[in-house]
Amino acid sequence: MSLTFGFLESDCKFMSQLYDIIQSSVKHHYNAPNYNCVETTMCSVVLSGPNWAESLVVGKAMDLYNSQQVVQLTFGPFHPTLSDAKQFPYLYQMAPKDTSLAMAMISLILHFSWNWIGLTISDNEHGIQFLSYLRREMEYNTVCFAFVNMIPVNMHLYMSRAEMYYNRIITSSSNVVIIYGDTDSTLALSYRMWKSLGIQKIWITTSQWDVTASKSDLTLDSSHRTLAFAHHHAEISGFKTFLHTLSPLTPNEYLASLEWMNFNCEVSASNCMTLKNCSSNASLEWLKLQTFDMAFSDDYYDIYDAVHIVAHFYEKLFQTMDNVKGYQFNCLKLHSILRKTHFVYVVGEKMIMNQKEKRQAEYDIFQIWNFPNGLGIKVKIGKFSPYFPHGQQLHLYEDIIEWATGSREMLPSVCSADCGPGFRKFWQEGMTVCCFDCNHCPENEVSNETSEYVDQCVKCPEDQYANAEQNQCIPKSVVFLSYEDPLGMALTLMALSFTAITATVLGIFVKYHDTPIVKANNHSLSYTLLISLLFCFLCPFLFIGHPNASTCILQQITFGVVFTVAVSTVLAKTVTVVLAFKVTAPGRMMRFHLTSGAPNYIIGICTLIQTILCAIWLAVSPPSIGTDAHTEHRQIIIVCDKGSATLFYCVLGYHSSLALGSFIVAFLARNLPDTFNEAKFLTFSMLLFCSVWVTFLPVYHSTKGKVMVAVEVFSILASSVGLLGCIFFPKCYIILIRPERNSLQKLKDKTSF
The missing domain is CATH 1.20.1070.10 (Rhodopsin 7-helix transmembrane proteins)
Structure with missing residues (x-):
């Protein structure tokens, strides 16, 4: 059995163009709005994305068809608007919910003891909702915004403010910036410009933004400043073997040239030392000889999942039929399966298509390594699961981070350095909770921690006294008028x-x-x-x-x-x-x-x-x-x-x-x-x-x-x-x-x- 795919010939860059193509397709089939003149039992499956606005236009346009004969599957980031069952009863998003993304990012931020964060988002509904999630998590964990850049979608408005957004980033004392929004918008233009100017920040992004600088000749030392969150996916059976057969001579070099392919690399300690000591030109030669866990980006995983589910449906359907030649079926059967069935891959990953039962995403955390000649590698440095107990949701591979940065600690990003032992935090009026001054503890009070959550000094018990540094209570000696005195x-x-x-x-x-x-x-x-x-x-x-x-x-x-x-x-x-x-x-x-x-x-x-x-x-x-x-x-x-x-x-x-x-x-x-x-x-x-x-x-x-x-x-x-x-x-x-x-x-x- 084979599946036939049809692609629109036009490279649609604007919503108006996409809408015109769909309208033309409708006229070609002689369908009138809200009325089907031809009796047919053919079921059409439409795959749209990655931009949610494109999927929205497609979904609205599909109303011109008999909705029972169309199933729309979308790839790209999950969007709440598309999950409205009343507006889009036959639309299914392949991506899991990203409601735990803010929690995952804040967990990573807390792990590296950051509390002073910059944020750049698209100024639209999707970006504002992410900002809401992020603010809630930051309030729980005492993390503050150094600045918030809301990049307008309108190009003219963006160009009038571009310098202001740039100045906010370069003048901010924050060393960490979160990037979130549409990858084909003015935000993407800003991000590419900032990276090309060599702004020394740690960028925290999602997998849609982890495209390496394929056209720039970056060295190894400048390549470790991007941390990307990608949805956790099970390995696609047989995919690695297939890719290696594409070019028997230099498979890794060939695959690296494909813009839609990234590498997930599990680097051993010995390999790390080898790579560290290699020159820039030798790095590529070293990479050619390695075996990588090659994988799609999130969008292409969604496409794979969509095709896999449709193929799964046809396979189960045709297994129950004696004669499938010329058979056509109603999409209601496919809708019923999509709403009720939990698809389980061979490797055990569960896929739930019911929008109300969508699972929260689990994330793999990658560090982007850019090498000369346009070779980019995503090195997995950790993972996050919202289903683990609190405090155990984030797990990082400390040995990989230590090799890449020279330390298990990242570049600091705090508004005020933690007060040392013997000091207490003092907030001035108008200051955020992350920005404070440090004052000495009062007499006979101590503070023996540098944690940002310790705000007050502690008075020593009556039987103890504070030492000169006021970081420890020492037991008092018991004295009386003795004969030895x-x-x-x-x-x-x-x-x-x-x-x-x-x-x-x-x-x-x-x-x-x-x-x-x-x-x-x-x-x-x-x-x-x-x-x-x-x-x-x-x-x-x-x-x-x-x-x-x-x-x-x-x-x-x-x-x-x-x-x-x-x-x-x-x-x-x-x-x-x-x-x-x-x-x-x-x-x-x-x-x-x-x-x-x-x-x-x-x-x-x-x-x-x-x-x-x-x-x-x-x-x-x-x-x-x-x-x-x-x-x-x-x-x-x-x-x-x-x-x-x-x-x-x-x-x-x-x-x-x-x-x-x-x-x-x-x-x-x-x-x-x-x-x-x-x-x-x-x-x-x-x-x-x-x-x-x-x-x-x-x-x-x-x-x-x-x-x-x-x-x-x-x-x-x-x-x-x-x-x-x-x-x-x-x-x-x-x-x-x-x-x-x-x-x-x-x-x-x-x-x-």
Whole structure:
């Protein structure tokens, strides 16, 4: 069985010419519009394309025939207008839908990290629809237009704007330009002119635009700037063998001269190295010796598919008939098959002719290699399928790209370079999302990625801090007032030294307890004061070291109670001095208080009051472990939280009230005839004590972390040293250095000291 084909003799370049030829054909068959005078069962199949406008004219003209006797198949790019079943019920487009083309192009753009793209399209319905698809995909993926050239179809209008379109391309910072539209329009004229002028851009096109520069002598180095998307097609069985039989001598050179033929090349690594090292003239010789996967362009695949389907229909029809001679059939049978049948090739590719069920196209991605002597090769560098899961739809052959470009990365095309680590993006008003400035991250915030989707800096967690480059959060070191710390070590040595001194003074007083100077100063109160000072000097050891729940409670409570004992003892000593010198006659009530030991009760009462305050403190809001992650940039300081600040200051205030009372009483008794000036020493000790703790308050609040702890420890030591030095050092001086003054005679001699 053979199929007969008829071709129009005229080379139709304009729609008016095509319409005239169809009208002439209609008249020749004596058919009147909407009326068929001749009864016939002949079915005519019309193949039109590649321009959709030509197919539209043919489709309208076919209405003059009996539509049931005509089937129109179109090749060329899929067009939504031609898929309208109401206008064209008997028209079938061979090409699959290109609705996924925009997605495929954006996937490729994202793979190479481009976001600043130029677009040149035909200013017609087809181009505008593609622009709509492209805008939708770009918005989803943060890709922006550097410019959009909408090339008018009208030649006069195009010529008046051609320079403007050219200037947009050469002045744009975008290195990537998408070309989409009709190949026989003013857009094609622009594209050929731009390429001939050597504009250094990466052109992204469809297979209709991948015609290599067959009339130019391009070198290999200038040939890798075109990326073309072609519909994925199965291999045509036996086609390669047929082509090789056309010219047994130099088949590849012969085939390369055919304008309708392109080559798909699967280049191996070894061949790539061979080709890379070859000269321009040697490249052609190398190509002659290679075996290529030769294939049609998309339009010719569509033509092949159309013929294949018609042949398939006749074959199935005639297989069921006994006598096919002179048989003619109605096109309704062919229409029925085309609308319902899913044609499957031998290699497994499915073809669906029902326009409503048309599958989205899958694409092979090619890089155009132009060689001298007009030889062009399409090298397949990847593929795209919309039916794969998101993120797996695009697959590129990285080794081929690396060889062709010297790197797996293409020429960059971005509006603004990605902000480096430590910076954040800043958009000015009126700027697109792809264009931005870079500002340093705020303090303690980082950005450790250069991805274009990372717009803000991230604040480091409280237990981490930003490094100097602000690209990484580093864990903070945990610190506290430790014994190894220089400050902690100094305070420890001071506490140990003064503890030893206090113990020595206590030992001296115990050893010389029968001497007049010890007896005259009420040795029981002196012992009490020295023991309380001994504990005061040991209190810092509760503040130094790693805090825990026990030490946090003990350090404040012990400090509060022990210091109360010390200050109340000073108060008792002061009261004792006053009572001793105010007793002028035996039998008076003051003498009774002095001899009965009434001043000693002051210690117990004052200590009881402070103990009650501490108990309330523990019950309401006791001290606990706290962390200070803000004072030091790189450190987390572990400190003891005071709990209730009010009760903490109540304890300090109670100390101050006792000290103030002692100071007032001692000040009033400063001029009493005391040989050893006990009242004066007490006055000066309380003055020093009050000075230390008054200074403590502002200093304590102006410091943070372990320095705050050190200030409190130093205040404890300083005030304790003040009491020890002012009250006991003069007496120790007399006992140890001037023992001749430690006698009853000298005690009675008021002028001897």
